[in-house]
Amino acid sequence: MSTSPGNSPYHHGNLRQALLEAALVILEQQGEAGLGLRDLARAVGVSPAAPYRHFDSRAALLEALAVTGFQRFAARMEAVAASQPDDPMAAMGKTYVVFALQNANLFRLMFSPQLKKDSRPGLRMAADAAFDTLRHLVGGDVKKGRIKALAAWAKVHGLAVLLLDGQIAIRAGEDTEALIEEIISSL
Amino acid sequence: MSTSPGNSPYHHGNLRQALLEAALVILEQQGEAGLGLRDLARAVGVSPAAPYRHFDSRAALLEALAVTGFQRFAARMEAVAASQPDDPMAAMGKTYVVFALQNANLFRLMFSPQLKKDSRPGLRMAADAAFDTLRHLVGGDVKKGRIKALAAWAKVHGLAVLLLDGQIAIRAGEDTEALIEEIISSL
DNA sequence: ACCTGAACACCGTTCAAGT
DNA sequence: ACCTGAACACCGTTCAAGT
Numbered sequence: 001m002s003t004s005p006g007n008s009p010y011h012h013g014n015l016r017q018a019l020l021e022a023a024l025v026i027l028e029q030q031g032e033a034g035l036g037l038r039d040l041a042r043a044v045g046v047s048p049a050a051p052y053r054h055f056d057s058r059a060a061l062l063e064a065l066a067v068t069g070f071q072r073f074a075a076r077m078e079a080v081a082a083s084q085p086d087d088p089m090a091a092m093g094k095t096y097v098v099f100a101l102q103n104a105n106l107f108r109l110m111f112s113p114q115l116k117k118d119s120r121p122g123l124r125m126a127a128d129a130a131f132d133t134l135r136h137l138v139g140g141d142v143k144k145g146r147i148k149a150l151a152a153w154a155k156v157h158g159l160a161v162l163l164l165d166g167q168i169a170i171r172a173g174e175d176t177e178a179l180i181e182e183i184i185s186s187l
Numbered sequence: 188m189s190t191s192p193g194n195s196p197y198h199h200g201n202l203r204q205a206l207l208e209a210a211l212v213i214l215e216q217q218g219e220a221g222l223g224l225r226d227l228a229r230a231v232g233v234s235p236a237a238p239y240r241h242f243d244s245r246a247a248l249l250e251a252l253a254v255t256g257f258q259r260f261a262a263r264m265e266a267v268a269a270s271q272p273d274d275p276m277a278a279m280g281k282t283y284v285v286f287a288l289q290n291a292n293l294f295r296l297m298f299s300p301q302l303k304k305d306s307r308p309g310l311r312m313a314a315d316a317a318f319d320t321l322r323h324l325v326g327g328d329v330k331k332g333r334i335k336a337l338a339a340w341a342k343v344h345g346l347a348v349l350l351l352d353g354q355i356a357i358r359a360g361e362d363t364e365a366l367i368e369e370i371i372s373s374l
Numbered sequence: 375a376c377c378t379g380a381a382c383a384c385c386g387t388t389c390a391a392g393t
Numbered sequence: 394a395c396c397t398g399a400a401c402a403c404c405g406t407t408c409a410a411g412t
Contacts, residue, residue: 031300049378050376052405154370162344167304168337182334223385225385225386234398235397236398236399241395245387
């Protein structure tokens with residue numbers, strides 16, 4: 001198509017970025033188990049060994065994807081907080097759950113047991129940063145606020161996870177978003 | 188040790204059971220990723236192909252482990268319910284979270300995205316059965332009860348998951364169980 | 375500096391053969 | 394009926410070699 005320097009699609013310059021983008025697509029379509037390094041390399045049109053110039057291992061690639069996920073998540077949460085909704089907790093909670101449902105496999109990867117945050121400071125930092133907006137929201141009242149904040153966070157996170165797992169049954173003709181709002185605003 | 192028929196440890200009769208028991212140990216020690224079929228076979232003293240007489244695939248083995256997990260979980264929940272505690276919701280919630288922390292990798296496996304319950308009716312049934320006690324608890328009031336029940340479930344489940352992920356920071360010298368109780372009983 | 379080609383160790387799985 | 398031994402396809406990863 002084009003051979004002008006600086007915008008030849010792959011093989012030059014931005015393979016790392018190309019890998020990440022292709023990986024995100026494969027991840028959402030096939031899930032983490034379907035994201036092989038060789039398949040990814042093939043999808044990008046590069047040799048099986050090429051990704052190793054940009055990622056130390058498959059785990060490092062997954063970590064980079066999870067970090068991206070936390071960044072996108074953080075951007076959404078900040079946007080909602082900045083929009084000054086009537087009920088900030090409810091609005092952010094809904095955004096939280098909707099993000100999980102819209103980016104199912106990415107969200108799962110962000111909390112995958114395979115990516116132990118204890119041994120991956122980069123992931124931990126990204127996760128902490130992503131939850132900062134949430135923490136600041138209820139963190140105002142420092143006294144009893146912590147317990148309430150943690151309880152609200154747990155409720156929202158648990159709702160997201162149980163919905164992803166298909167564990168909370170949606171009844172025929174039921175509006176999922178309405179159910180989410182009801183559960184979040186309950187108590 | 189003994190060659191009397193009916194109780195020779197392996198190679199006869201109960202290889203399936205032996206595999207499951209060894210797998211549970213490896214799972215809790217090494218995590219799901221560290222649970223290879225070949226390693227498992229070696230641990231039990233059997234050839235790499237032997238497990239296939241009892242499990243169709245590695246996924247089927249993991250599913251069987253997860254089912255066991257749900258059964259153990261259900262047993263705990265039923266025991267608490269049967270003990271008629273002052274505050275059933277609080278007692279069961281605490282049991283829920285403590286089970287998750289005490290059986291970390293098994294609990295993670297029970298909700299692993301790798302074991303999609305949509306395509307595994309056995310797993311779905313085991314999971315549904317495990318949550319039955321919980322459902323019956325708040326299912327008494329059918330009107331607005333569902334939303335409240337789901338909210339309580341989500342809070343407890345989210346707390347378990349976030350604690351497992353190390354996302355909820357335990358402060359120095361803080362009592363984890365006390366924190367769990369506080370969060371569960373908050374509103 | 376970045377990528378290729380070929381190799382290595384390893385894994386899940388299959389299958390003919392043993393007992 | 395249950396297990397072994399050997400093989401197959403495949404994967405993550407490494408490394409010398411190319412450009």
